Amino acid sequence: xxxxxxxxxxxxxxxxxxxxxxETRPLFKASFLVLLIGMLAGTTASFGQSTNQLSIDAVRxxxxxxxxxxxxxxxxxxxxxxxxxxxxxxxxxTSIRFELLLPxxxxxxxxxxxxxxxxxxxQNMARGSVNRGYATVGTDTGHHDxxxxxxxxxxxxxxxxxxxxxLAVHRTAEVAKALIRDxxxxxxxxxxFVGCSRGGGQAMMxxxxxxxxxxxxxxGAPAFNWTGLAAMSVAIAQALYPDPATLDHPVITKxxxxxxxASIIEQCDAQDGLKDGVVQxxxxxxxxxxxxxGITEEQRKAFEAIYRGAFNGNxxxxxxxxxxxxxxxxxxxAWITGSVPPMVAKDHVPDLMFAFGTQIWKGLVFNDPDWDxxxxxxxxxxxxxxxxxxxxxxxxxxxxxxxxxxxxxxxxHGWADPALPPQATVDYYRQVEAHDPNAAEYCRLFMVxxxxxxxxxxxxxxVDWLSTIAxxxxxxxxxxxxxxxxxxxxxxxMTRPLFPYPRYAVYNGSGDTKSxxxxxxxxxxxxxx
Ligand SMILES: [Ca+2]
Numbered sequence: 054x055x056x057x058x059x060x061x062x063x064x065x066x067x068x069x070x071x072x073x074x075x076e077t078r079p080l081f082k083a084s085f086l087v088l089l090i091g092m093l094a095g096t097t098a099s100f101g102q103s104t105n106q107l108s109i110d111a112v113r114x115x116x117x118x119x120x121x122x123x124x125x126x127x128x129x130x131x132x133x134x135x136x137x138x139x140x141x142x143x144x145x146x147t148s149i150r151f152e153l154l155l156p157x158x159x160x161x162x163x164x165x166x167x168x169x170x171x172x173x174x175x176q177n178m179a180r181g182s183v184n185r186g187y188a189t190v191g192t193d194t195g196h197h198d199x200x201x202x203x204x205x206x207x208x209x210x211x212x213x214x215x216x217x218x219x220l221a222v223h224r225t226a227e228v229a230k231a232l233i234r235d236x237x238x239x240x241x242x243x244x245x246f247v248g249c250s251r252g253g254g255q256a257m258m259x260x261x262x263x264x265x266x267x268x269x270x271x272x273g274a275p276a277f278n279w280t281g282l283a284a285m286s287v288a289i290a291q292a293l294y295p296d297p298a299t300l301d302h303p304v305i306t307k308x309x310x311x312x313x314x315a316s317i318i319e320q321c322d323a324q325d326g327l328k329d330g331v332v333q334x335x336x337x338x339x340x341x342x343x344x345x346x347g348i349t350e351e352q353r354k355a356f357e358a359i360y361r362g363a364f365n366g367n368x369x370x371x372x373x374x375x376x377x378x379x380x381x382x383x384x385x386x387a388w389i390t391g392s393v394p395p396m397v398a399k400d401h402v403p404d405l406m407f408a409f410g411t412q413i414w415k416g417l418v419f420n421d422p423d424w425d426x427x428x429x430x431x432x433x434x435x436x437x438x439x440x441x442x443x444x445x446x447x448x449x450x451x452x453x454x455x456x457x458x459x460x461x462x463x464x465x466h467g468w469a470d471p472a473l474p475p476q477a478t479v480d481y482y483r484q485v486e487a488h489d490p491n492a493a494e495y496c497r498l499f500m501v502x503x504x505x506x507x508x509x510x511x512x513x514x515x516v517d518w519l520s521t522i523a524x525x526x527x528x529x530x531x532x533x534x535x536x537x538x539x540x541x542x543x544x545x546x547m548t549r550p551l552f553p554y555p556r557y558a559v560y561n562g563s564g565d566t567k568s569x570x571x572x573x574x575x576x577x578x579x580x581x582x
Pocket of ligand 1: 321322323324325326327328329330331332333
């Protein structure tokens with residue numbers, strides 16, 4: 054089974070994404086429907102670009118260094134895909150596969166979409182943008198693995214590791230730009246990268262390591278500190294599954310999760326001025342775990358470990374999850390607490406974060422498929438992970454080169470993310486601000502209340518991020534306020550404003566609670582702007 058089957062066992066959301074092979078995949082590598090809906094609904098106008106497109110046979114004859122074009126085909130328009138486009142599949146180097154879509158009616162722009170998990174199949178979270186006239190590309194990051202959460206492919210394979218870490222996205226972007234130039238007879242006028250989860254980490258890596266690749270970058274719920282995430286996952290695994298032989302016996306039960314959720318809503322929901330099932334800003338919310346009734350001491354300690362994160366002595370390696378993130382117990386079971394019986398039976402992992410955490414150590418850090426998480430002592434963490442961090446992590450707050458080329462970066466993260474602790478993203482952004490007090494001129498963070506991993510949840514989290522970044526890059530419209538919506542069957546049921554961190558939205562006390570108009574910005578110091 055793969056991660057998608059795990060979620061079929063514990064249904065999360067009816068999210069799906071179209072992969073390169075036109076199959077529909079649910080979940081994390083694919084839980085970006087929200088993003089795609091936003092893109093499809095976008096308003097950015099077309100350039101009406103005049104182009105000199107090559108014939109399909111001429112494209113087949115193109116020769117690029119170290120690139121093999123495996124297939125070039127024409128895809129006609131239909132009710133699902135209103136734009137006709139050319140689909141180019143190829144391989145860069147020994148193993149970096151990509152799929153590039155070149156619309157007939159091109160808007161002059163290029164967007165690359167990220168992947169999820171360990172990727173392993175050609176994935177493009179921005180694939181739907183072809184219907185808005187974008188040339189768009191995705192990659193498998195240089196290895197093949199259908200599960201998306203296993204890393205056996207990385208063992209003793211430095212090339213695969215570096216490709217996954219950063220090189221595959223960069224090389225794919227360069228090759229895509231070259232093919233765009235050849236096909237249309239002109240360079241793309243603007244280039245973007247949009248990703249979430251692993252794709253959010255790819256986005257941050259691009260801004261830090263290859264600042265010339267993209268004019269605008271959107272990093273959603275980013276997996277950007279892989280060794281830190283691996284430490285956090287194993288610290289939690291040691292608390293939740295101290296004995297590797299009993300992965301089918303979770304300390305935390307569904308009933309205890311429901312009690313935790315009910316207690317958090319009771320304690321925290323109204324603290325932001327509105328009882329709506331959403332904790333608006335967890336850092337300014339008081340929550341007392343000892344007040345949760347009906348859970349055992351062992352369960353309370355396990356919950357503490359989830360909120361605490363990973364430590365080496367007194368030094369925090371990575372933060373834990375934020376109160377309010379348990380708003381969907383099924384999500385916590387699938388991602389954090391387990392146990393998902395088919396995953397245990399097939400891959401001997403109880404949940405997804407256990408899988409990612411242990412697989413990072415086995416495949417990317419120690420090259421040892423038999424490594425035992427239960428005995429790991431974090432005292433040697435820095436030394437153990439130095440090499441892996443050098444190609445996996447996008448943790449540098451120095452965005453000077455990206456700033457100098459006038460790039461714009463939007464980072465966003467759901468406060469109710471059950472996969473990647475949102476506090477880590479906040480901590481990173483504060484480092485960026487410490488490095489450059491004027492960082493908001495080119496890099497902004499939006500924290501999304503009640504938003505699960507990359508979308509969904511009780512809050513309003515649907516945002517057309519591609520149009521938002523394009524307006525910033527092309528029209529200098531800085532995102533001072535972004536309207537997020539929550540929709541059902543394509544109709545917006547609720548809208549809420551998002552403000553750049555550290556400000557957040559609070560209810561004005563009198564207006565319609567479903568309307569963004571009824572919310573104002575608040576700074577943590579308590580000043581209303
Ligand atoms: Ca609330």
